[in-house]
Amino acid sequence: MKGIVQRVSAAKVTVGDELVSSIGRGLCVLIGITHNDTEEDVEYLVRKLLSLRIFEDTSGKRWQKSVKDEKLDILCVSQFTLYHRLKGNKPDFHMAMQGESAQNLYSTFMQRLGKEYDPSKIKDGKFGAYMQVHIQNDGPVTIELESPVKKSKENKEES
Template sequence: MKAVVQRVMSASVSVDGEMVSSIGKGIVALIGIHRDDTVKEVEYIVRKLINIRLWEDESGRRWAKSPKDLDLEILCVSQFTLYHSMKGNKPDFRSAMSGDKSLELYNQFLSQMKKGHSEDKIKNGVFGAMMQVELINDGPVTLELESLPEKRSEPEPQPAE
C-alpha cells in the first residue's frame, strides 16, 4: 500500500463538477493499493498517516506534531495509478489491485482511519470515480509512504511497444 501525503491549508474533491468532500488545514493522502496488499499493509499506512509529524509545536520545533495531535482533517483519495510501471511511454497498472478487492480493502482502510483518529476528521473522495482534487499545499510538503508485503510478486517486464 502506498500513500502520497501532502500537507495542506485546504483541499476538496469534486466529481462531475459537484464538491463531494473538503477539508481545512490537514493532509491529503492519495492511496494506492498493490495487488498483494493485506490488512497488515493497511494497518501500517493508517498508523503512519494519523501520526505523521508535519507541523511545528508550540515552541517552534519543526516536524513535531501530527494530525492526531492537532485534531486536523485528513482527506483520503483512492488512486490506483500509484501502482504503475511504464511500458514504453504507456503506464501499465497490473501491479494495482483489481476494483472489487481494492474497494473492500480501501473501505477497511477508511474504517481504521476513523477509529484511529476521529470519524468526523476523516474525509473521502469517491472510489473509482474520475475526481478533481484541488488543494493549497502548505510548505510545500509532500511525502511518500509505502508498506511492502514480504513476498510481493511483480509483473514480468514487458518489451516496449
C-alpha cells in the first residue's frame, strides 16, 4: 500500500461540476493499493500517516508536528495509477488491486483512519470515479509512504 502525502493549504475533489469534498490546511493523500496488500498494510499506512511530522511547531521550528498533533484535515483519494509499470511509454496497471477487492481494502483504510483520528477531520474522494483533484501544496512538501514489501508464501517457504 502506498500513500503520496502532500501538505496542503487547501484541497478539494470534484466529479464533473459536483464538489465531492474539500479541506483547509492539512494533508491530501493519494492512496494506491497493490494486489497483495492486507489489513497489516492498512495499519502500517494509517500509523505512519498520522505520526508523520511535517508541520512546524508554535515557535516556527520545522518538521515537529503531525496532522494529528495539529488537529488538521485529511483528504484521501484512491489512485490505482500509483501501482504502474511502464511498458515502453504506456503504463500498465496489473500491480494494482482490482475492483471490489480494492474498494473493500480502501474502505477498511478509511474506517481505520477514522478510528485512530477524528472522523470529522477526514474527507474522501469518490472511489472509482473520474475525479478532478485540486491541490494547493504548501511548501511544497510531498512525502511518499509505502508499507513494507512482504514475501509471498512461495518465497517464504524457499527461504
